[in-house]
Amino acid sequence: MYKRQANQIVLSALEKQAAVVLLGPRQVGKTTLALWVAEQQPSVYLDLERSSDRQIMIEPDLYLDELAGKLVILDEVQQLPGLFKSLRGQIDTRRRQGFRTGQFLLLGSASNVLLHQSAESLAGRVRYIEMPPLLLDEVGTDRLNDLWLRGGFPDSFQADNSKSSMDWRKDFLRTYLERDIPALGPRIPATTLRRFWTMLAHAQGGLLNAAALAEGLGVSGQTVGRYLDLLVDLMLVRRLQPWHENVGKRLVKSPKVFVRDSGLVHALLGLETLEDLLGHPVVGGSWEGFCLEALIAAAPAGTEPFFYRTSAGAEVDLVLRLPSGRTWAIEVKRTTTPKVSRGFHLAVADIKADQGVLVYAGEHDIPVAQGLRAMPLASILETLRGL
Incomplete structure (x- = not known):
């Protein structure tokens, strides 16, 4: 097992808030983290995908009244959308009993569903944490290429060999398409959604062209938007919005789209080995997406990510607007030459960026120009975490 940075973040949040919602795609390690938290204090764990555990929660107040003073962990909580109103009453009752923090840890794999369900009922009582x-920096810089190739899902990354890793990711994709997505309600043919997902992988990091995707799938642009919303909600795809504050510039207004886990990109495209990847046209987009996800995860809570592009050719791969108000402009290049365009x-x-950074494949942190540094990925991740 790798020591996950989310462990301490969740523990700290439980010390300050009555409820914590931990979001992340399936198989990312949420349950492992929750069971670790359960070992640290008196707790009860329920998996709401199990019918027996759902049965317990049919009358939630009768059950939860007996657990005051214990942390209640509810896995896949989106399975019981009506539960949040009861949780609000439980939190308020426990506060009056002197239990103000660390009451509920809620795990879910559909972000917008959970946010919508909990926003009104638990307003002011909950903190949201996304688990990547x-x-x-959890696996070590010596495993960088393995992490890029296999992605960060623990079972894929820790597989005995490349083939086993690829087989796990193919099974993961199949399970999502055939079981998990239909369970959320949308009636989308698995073959159509897989083609859509694969098309996004081929265009990794490109501007969203809904018309071209719709034509390729034989569906409407509105339907493409619905498919994309679903994969974004499941935290499997990122829709990176353009920076929009320079009114006088002709800015690109379409978002960029990334399949968030690089290992899934490679599984969708059948790239099993590093040699397969390095010889494929997606290599640049894959590396950019891999670095972007790492950078966004390392940035302080509350950071807003964007990209910047104008019709005149000015472009930044990633703009981070930090909670402090400072702005970082980050360019990602898989090169050992510290040079930007x-x-x-x-x-x-x-954009009047306070700091410019080139993430490059060299080993040294070096100044390139006034306000611009070239840094290896590991170095800039360490810097961001220290902010």
Whole structure:
């Protein structure tokens, strides 16, 4: 087992809030984390995908009244959407009994569903934490290429060999398409959704072209939007929005789209080995997406990510607006040459970035120009975590 940074984040949040919602795709390690938390204090764990555990919660107040003073962990809580009103009453009752924090840990794999269900009922009583797949600083920089190739789902990353890892990811994709997504309600043919997912992988990091996707699938643009919303909600795809504050510039307004886990990109495209990946046209988009996910995960809570592009050619791969109000402009290149384009410098000036960074494949942290540093991925992750 790898020591996950989310462990301490969740423990700290439970010390300050009555309820914590831990979000993340299936198989990312949420249950493992929750069971570890359960070992640290008196707790009760229920998996709401199990009919026996759902049966217990048919009359939630009768059961939960007996557990005051214990942490109640509810896994896949989106299975019981009506539960949140009861949880609000439970939290308020326990507060009056002197139990103000660390009452509920709620795990879920559909972010918007959970946010919608809990926003009104638990307003002011809950903190939301997203658990990413394994991160570079959790597995070690010596495993960087393995993490990029296999992705961060623990079972995929820790597989005995490349074939076993690929087989796990193919099974993961099949399970989502054939079981998990239909369980959420949408009636989408698995073959159609897989083609859509694969099309996104081929265009990894490109601007969203809903019309081209719709034509390729033989569906409407509205349907493409619905498919994309679903995969974003399941935290499997990221829709990176364009920076929009330079009114006087002709900005690109379409979002960029990334399959969030690089291992899933490679599974969708049948790229089993590093040699397969390095020889494929998606290599640049895959590396950019891998670095972006790591950078966003390492940034302080409350950071807003964007990209910047104008019709005149000014471009930044990732703009991070930090909670402090500072803005970082980050360019990602899989090269050992610490050099950026003129378009990057123009973009940095446009958005008035406080710090420019080139993430490159070299080993040293070096200044490139005034306000611009070239840094290995591991170095900038460490810097972001220290902010």
